[in-house]
Amino acid sequence: MQTKTLKIGTRGSALALAQAGETRSRLMAVHGFAQEQIEIIVISTSGDRIQDRPLSEVGGKGLFTLEIEEQLLDGRIDFAVHSSKDMPTFLPDGLHLSVYLEREDPCDAFIGRHAGAFLDLPHGATVGSASLRRQALIRRARPDLKVVNFRGNVETRLRKLADGDVDGTFLANAGLRRLGLGDVVTELMDVADFPPAPGQGAITVESRIGDSRIDGLLAPLNHLPTSTALACERAFLAELDGSCRTPIAGLATIDGDTLHFHGMILVPDGSEAHEIRLEGALSDAADIGQDAARRLRAVAGQHFFADWV
Incomplete structure (x- = not known):
């Protein structure tokens, strides 16, 4: 029996609130919670407040999560709902992306x-x-x-x-x-010619590592094909040390027991680009993403990354 009100942390944009609302609705459907048992807490982030400069100049996409993660770490909220493409490659100690809702159209x-x-x-x-x-x-x-x-x-x-x-x-x-x-x-846009950002179209939930009560409540919301695809895409990002300061595209799709990955790296002015397509077993999703990044690095050469400022 759920007696304590769950607190969801989110940004305050209409889209962020829609994503938090979708997560709340799914929790209500799975567990039979009443709406008043799940409170949506709006948290202002630096990324939302800084509008006069590109994020690449002031700290990257982590500015959309910093204040939310502070409240998650100190217990003011129970979990946070994010757009997966906004999540930094590396999270603060003690936090993880525990759940991915079923992905919408990524294009x-x-x-x-x-x-x-x-x-x-x-x-x-x-x-x-x-x-x-x-x-x-x-x-x-x-x-x-x-x-x-x-x-x-x-x-x-x-x-x-x-x-x-x-x-x-x-x-x-x-x-x-x-x-x-x-x-x-x-x-x-055709994803073959205009590939999306890694994680685009997927909602993710961030929670505290070791918080078994919260992760247990969230677990039924996880969509396994989406989490498998995102494991590949985020491994690709991590190997490239990707952030919003780097033009990186990547999309993993699943066909039966096979994962297909298309990755691309570009210089900021678009004058040079390298792309790769790999496939493999679903169980190797993260390895496929990592391998794709390493191959692109080798093909592009170190001069390519000098433009990633």
């Missing part, structure tokens, strides 16, 4: 103000993105375009687009779908 969505398709943008058009991966992929495909930093939550970026600040932008299709905004998409 990027293009939203054009006038041009419906990315490649149909006129010469010299302006595209907004805060992601170094997306910026590099945009420049790789269309070096003629002007790419500008484009911070803010989903609603803010869509408003800036509507106001004419840019001619187009990219957002994760999963986030748009979770917000009921799928109709704003003008083109869904």
Whole structure:
């Protein structure tokens, strides 16, 4: 019998709240909890407050988790709900990603103000993105375009687009779908040509290592194919020492008993890129990701990584 109110930590954006709400709903369905037994605690993060500079200049995507993890470590919240792609490769001592909910569509969505398709943008058009991966992929495909930093939550970026600040932008299709905004998409990008960020589309839950009560409650929410795919993608990131300061793309998919992985690394201006495709057994997911990263490092050479600043 659950008597203590569970406290979920999350950022305060509409998307973050939707993801926390989805996690709460799943816990209620599995365990029969009433809604008032699971409280959603909104925590302001440095990443949300700093809007005037690219995250790559001020500390990376860990700025979206720092204050949340502080409250998780000192017990003010029981667990935290995050977008998997926002999670740093290495977590603070004592914390782990214990659960992955079933992944939504991982692809990027293009939203054009006038041009419906990315490649149909006129010469010299302006595209907004805060992601170094997306910026590099945009420049790789269309070096003629002007790419500008484009911070803010989903609603803010869509408003800036509507106001004419840019001619187009990219957002994760999963986030748009979770917000009921799928109709704003003008083109869904092919993951083969425009691969997503590792972890894109998946919600993860972060909890304290050794907290058997909380992890026991969370365990039924874990989607094994998603957690297997993310084990591969996060191993790829870890081997490359990936952060939001590095243009890295990676997607693992599962077909029966086989895991397929596609990874890509780019220089920030998109002028050079290397990609790899590997497959193997599901039980070797992390090894496949690590092997893919090592092979890309060997092919690219050390000069390539000098541009990763």
